Amino acid sequence: xxxxxxxxxxxxxxxxxxxxxxxxxxxxxxxxxxxxxxxxxxxxxxxxxxxxxxxxxxxxxxxxxxxxxxxxxxxxxxxxxxxxxxxxxxxxxxxxxxxxxxxxxxxxxxxxxxxxxxxxxxxxxxxxxxxxxxxxxxxxxxxxxxxxxxxxxxxxxxxxxxxxxxxxxxxxxxxxx
Amino acid sequence: xxxxxxxxxxxxxxxxxxxxxxxxxxxxxxxxxxxxxxxxxxxxxxxxxxxxxxxxxxxxxxxxxxxxxxxxxxxxxxxxxxxxxxxxxxxxxxxxxxxxxxxxxxxxxxxxxxxxxxxxxxxxxxxxxxxxxxxxxxxxxxxxxxxxxxxxxxxxxxxxxxxxxxxxxxxxxxxxx
Amino acid sequence: xxxxxxxxxxxxxxxxxxxxxxxxxxxxxxxxxxxxxxxxxxxxxxxxxxxxxxxxxxxxxxxxxxxxxxxxxxxxxxxxxxxxxxxxxxxxxxxxxxxxxxxxxxxxxxxxxxxxxxxxxxxxxxxxxxxxxxxxxxxxxxxxxxxxxxxxxxxxxxxxxxxxxxxxxxxxxxxxx
Amino acid sequence: xxxxxxxxxxxxxxxxxxxxxxxxxxxxxxxxxxxxxxxxxxxxxxxxxxxxxxxxxxxxxxxxxxxxxxxxxxxxxxxxxxxxxxxxxxxxxxxxxxxxxxxxxxxxxxxxxxxxxxxxxxxxxxxxxxxxxxxxxxxxxxxxxxxxxxxxxxxxxxxxxxxxxxxxxxxxxxxxx
Numbered sequence: 057x058x059x060x061x062x063x064x065x066x067x068x069x070x071x072x073x074x075x076x077x078x079x080x081x082x083x084x085x086x087x088x089x090x091x092x093x094x095x096x097x098x099x100x101x102x103x104x105x106x107x108x109x110x111x112x113x114x115x116x117x118x119x120x121x122x123x124x125x126x127x128x129x130x131x132x133x134x135x136x137x138x139x140x141x142x143x144x145x146x147x148x149x150x151x152x153x154x155x156x157x158x159x160x161x162x163x164x165x166x167x168x169x170x171x172x173x174x175x176x177x178x179x180x181x182x183x184x185x186x187x188x189x190x191x192x193x194x195x196x197x198x199x200x201x202x203x204x205x206x207x208x209x210x211x212x213x214x215x216x217x218x219x220x221x222x223x224x225x226x227x228x229x230x231x232x233x
Numbered sequence: 234x235x236x237x238x239x240x241x242x243x244x245x246x247x248x249x250x251x252x253x254x255x256x257x258x259x260x261x262x263x264x265x266x267x268x269x270x271x272x273x274x275x276x277x278x279x280x281x282x283x284x285x286x287x288x289x290x291x292x293x294x295x296x297x298x299x300x301x302x303x304x305x306x307x308x309x310x311x312x313x314x315x316x317x318x319x320x321x322x323x324x325x326x327x328x329x330x331x332x333x334x335x336x337x338x339x340x341x342x343x344x345x346x347x348x349x350x351x352x353x354x355x356x357x358x359x360x361x362x363x364x365x366x367x368x369x370x371x372x373x374x375x376x377x378x379x380x381x382x383x384x385x386x387x388x389x390x391x392x393x394x395x396x397x398x399x400x401x402x403x404x405x406x407x408x409x410x
Numbered sequence: 411x412x413x414x415x416x417x418x419x420x421x422x423x424x425x426x427x428x429x430x431x432x433x434x435x436x437x438x439x440x441x442x443x444x445x446x447x448x449x450x451x452x453x454x455x456x457x458x459x460x461x462x463x464x465x466x467x468x469x470x471x472x473x474x475x476x477x478x479x480x481x482x483x484x485x486x487x488x489x490x491x492x493x494x495x496x497x498x499x500x501x502x503x504x505x506x507x508x509x510x511x512x513x514x515x516x517x518x519x520x521x522x523x524x525x526x527x528x529x530x531x532x533x534x535x536x537x538x539x540x541x542x543x544x545x546x547x548x549x550x551x552x553x554x555x556x557x558x559x560x561x562x563x564x565x566x567x568x569x570x571x572x573x574x575x576x577x578x579x580x581x582x583x584x585x586x587x
Numbered sequence: 588x589x590x591x592x593x594x595x596x597x598x599x600x601x602x603x604x605x606x607x608x609x610x611x612x613x614x615x616x617x618x619x620x621x622x623x624x625x626x627x628x629x630x631x632x633x634x635x636x637x638x639x640x641x642x643x644x645x646x647x648x649x650x651x652x653x654x655x656x657x658x659x660x661x662x663x664x665x666x667x668x669x670x671x672x673x674x675x676x677x678x679x680x681x682x683x684x685x686x687x688x689x690x691x692x693x694x695x696x697x698x699x700x701x702x703x704x705x706x707x708x709x710x711x712x713x714x715x716x717x718x719x720x721x722x723x724x725x726x727x728x729x730x731x732x733x734x735x736x737x738x739x740x741x742x743x744x745x746x747x748x749x750x751x752x753x754x755x756x757x758x759x760x761x762x763x764x
Contacts, residue, residue: 065483071491074498090480097476122274126267129242137247144251299628303621306596314602321605419660425668428675444657451653 061096064089064132085139091218092135098221099128099158106169109179116168124161130154148210149203155214156196163189192217238273241266241309262316268395269312275398276305276335283346286356293345301338307331325387326380332391333373340366369394415450418443418486439493445572446489452575453482453512460523463533470522478515484508502564503557509568510550517543546571592627595620595663616670622749623666629752630659630689637700640710647699655692661685679741680734686745687727694720723748 071078103124110117134154138147163186170180195217203210248255280301287294311331315324340363347357372390380387425432457478464471488508492501517540524534549571557564602609634655641648665685669678694717701711726748734741 061479061483065486072494074491074495074500076500079500079504093480093483094476097479101472101476118278122271122278125238125274126270129238129270132242133247137251140247140249141251146251146253146256150256295632299625299632302628303624306592306624309596314605317603318605323605323607323610327610415656415660419663426671428668428672428677430677433677433681447657447660448653451656455649455653 061093064092064135084143088135088139091215092131094218095155095214096128096131098218099162103162103165106166106179110169110173111177111179112172114168114172117165117172120161120164120168124158124165127154127157127161131158143207143211145204145207148207149200152196152199152203152210152214156193156200159189159193159196163193188220192221238270241269241312261320265312265316268392269308271395272332272391273305273308275395276339280339280342283343283356287346287350288354288356289349291345291349294342294349297338297341297345301335301342304331304334304338308335320384320388322381322384325384326377329373329376329380329387329391333370333377336366336370336373340370365397369398415447418446418489438497442489442493445569446485448572449509449568450482450485452572453516457516457519460520460533464523464527465531465533466526468522468526471519471526474515474518474522478512478519481508481512481515485512497561497565499558499561502561503554506550506553506557506564506568509571510547510554513543513547513550517547542574546575592624595623595666615674619666619670622746623662625749626686626745627659627662629749630693634693634696637697637710641700641704642708642710643703645699645703648696648703651692651695651699655689655696658685658689658692662689674738674742676735676738679738680731683727683730683734683741683745687724687731690720690724690727694724719751723752 071082131154134147134151138151141147166186166189170177173179195213199210199213202213248259308331311324311328315328318324343363343366347354350356372394376387376390379390425436485508488501488505492505495501520540520543524531527533549567553564553567556567602613662685665678665682669682672678697717697720701708704710726744730741730744733744
């Protein structure tokens with residue numbers, strides 16, 4: 057994930073003047089970075105925890121893992137596109153599509169890990185049904201369509217999903233204690 | 234390996250317009266990235282597993298390891314060249330040459346690890362004869378020559394080898410369980 | 411943290427001529443890099459040690475951790491701005507603001523870890539009251555205001571705080587032994 | 588160290604044409620990359636091993652460690668300068684100076700670790716007198732002066748030192764077994 061954060065910071069263009077106005081002009085880019093940082097951070101925390109709780113891995117897990125990482129690695133690419141074209145419908149929808157694919161990758165990884173470790177494993181009880189993951193995926197898919205109505209509706213959904221995940225997750229905490 | 238993926242994502246140029254046409258124009262670059270991501274991911278998974286299964290390392294292992302990493306680190310360099318010149322014979326052959334050298338590095342690492350851990354070690358039985366590795370190397374060498382007949386023959390071979398490796402590897406799975 | 415160092419090195423522009431004069435012209439940038447390297451290195455050492463000493467983590471710890479990493483990741487962004495505009499008041503103050511936010515993130519992380527591991531834990535005794543952390547934060551806040559009087563006053567404070575942290579920390583040493 | 592390799596690969600400019608002539612023109616840059624890759628790889632292998640063998644660390648060790656990493660992180664900066672100015676005396680000497688400072692950092696780290704772990708520790712016997720490290724340092728210092736006689740004398744010394752380190756190190760091997 058360090059990869060994605062590195063690339064995103066490199067993409068942020070610094071204001072060319074040392075004025076408040078120039079700093080304000082950089083605000084949308086900085087906020088997009090904040091949103092993406094939170095998204096990547098949440099994924100990373102959950103991902104790390106999940107792999108830690110797993111006793112066994114198999115080919116399907118590696119497959120799902122590569123799938124998830126591939127889509128995560130496209131996040132900076134879409135953000136760059138979003139910034140350069142000024143939050144238009146297509147790049148906004150593309151951002152949602154990449155997040156949706158990453159969410160699918162995450163769910164696939166959960167299922168592969170549970171299938172591999174058995175339904176009675178510590179991991180399976182910690183993961184549960186992952187309603188949160190499924191609802192996030194549904195919201196991302198809705199956002200893809202709504203981006204063509206107005207990009208800011210989609211962006212509001214991305215922010216809302218991030219906030220929902222940012223709140224401490226009781227599942228992880230109780231399993232960690 | 235994070236290095237290589239970071240660099241590859243940085244190399245992808247975003248479409249300059251927010252249109253479907255612009256996104257389509259980026260498709261070949263995105264597919265090249267997908268292919269390379271899968272290649273690096275496969276190498277990485279096997280590499281990680283192999284070093285994990287090893288009880289001992291010696292100078293020859295470190296040597297082979299540096300050799301492998303050197304050629305892997307040239308992957309983004311060749312991809313950049315491939316993209317900038319539009320899939321011409323020489324860069325396509327160069328891509329095959331780098332993959333072939335990386336495959337040699339991988340085989341050298343296997344041999345060095347087996348030599349160091351002994352033929353009865355867990356590692357030696359897991360690695361076996363690595364027919365898959367040798368066949369991949371042979372195909373990469375063939376692709377280097379065939380790139381001068383037509384670049385797409387070589388690219389088809391690279392894709393085919395990737396797919397063959399992408400299928401879950403029974404050796405690794407059984408050793409991991 | 412590797413992220414931040416990578417980005418900072420990429421930002422340093424090399425002198426265009428092979429002369430002593432050209433090398434001297436790069437000196438301010440190299441010194442800024444040295445200062446930031448030391449800052450990031452100190453944060454990193456303490457951070458690593460603290461997470462190592464912790465037995466438990468909870469949602470609040472993850473929250474504080476993400477907060478700290480976010481502000482740390484903005485360090486190269488502010489440095490680039492500082493370099494491009496030639497050490498003017500606003501970017502100098504912004505550098506202090508980012509360091510102050512990172513210091514707050516670090517204190518939050520300490521408090522969250524102590525709250526989670528209990529006041530009798532090894533971690534709590536090692537962290538203590540962290541007067542050094544609080545004083546650093548106060549100095550960074552003072553530097554933000556003083557940057558508008560003269561940027562070099564602020565920069566002198568940043569250097570002084572770095573030196574204070576660079577001296578071997580008795581707390582960490584005794585806990586490590 | 589991943590940092591340094593990432594940056595170095597990003598610095599390599601790809602040939603703009605798909606011809607053998609264009610590939611040949613990239614050869615000096617590729618060879619400089621090979622040399623630096625080997626240097627960084629050797630440092631990294633020894634560094635990793637040394638930290639692994641250490642039971643205790645103290646403030647002096649962290650200090651020496653930061654010092655070493657700082658100079659290592661300047662390697663890509665000097666290489667870029669070397670490439671852009673076409674192997675002139677001053678940048679060639681600067682490359683030697685950075686390598687010499689990194690070698691000093693490495694020796695300081697060894698001394699700090701031995702001082703901290705005691706002369707009877709596994710680490711102290713493995714490190715020994717490190718005549719190789721001292722000779723390398725002496726050769727780098729000689730190369731700095733000789734770069735002003737002719738850059739290629741200095742470069743020949745850098746290559747020779749790398750080769751000497753590249754040969755499997757009996758100390759490490761025996762300690763690892």
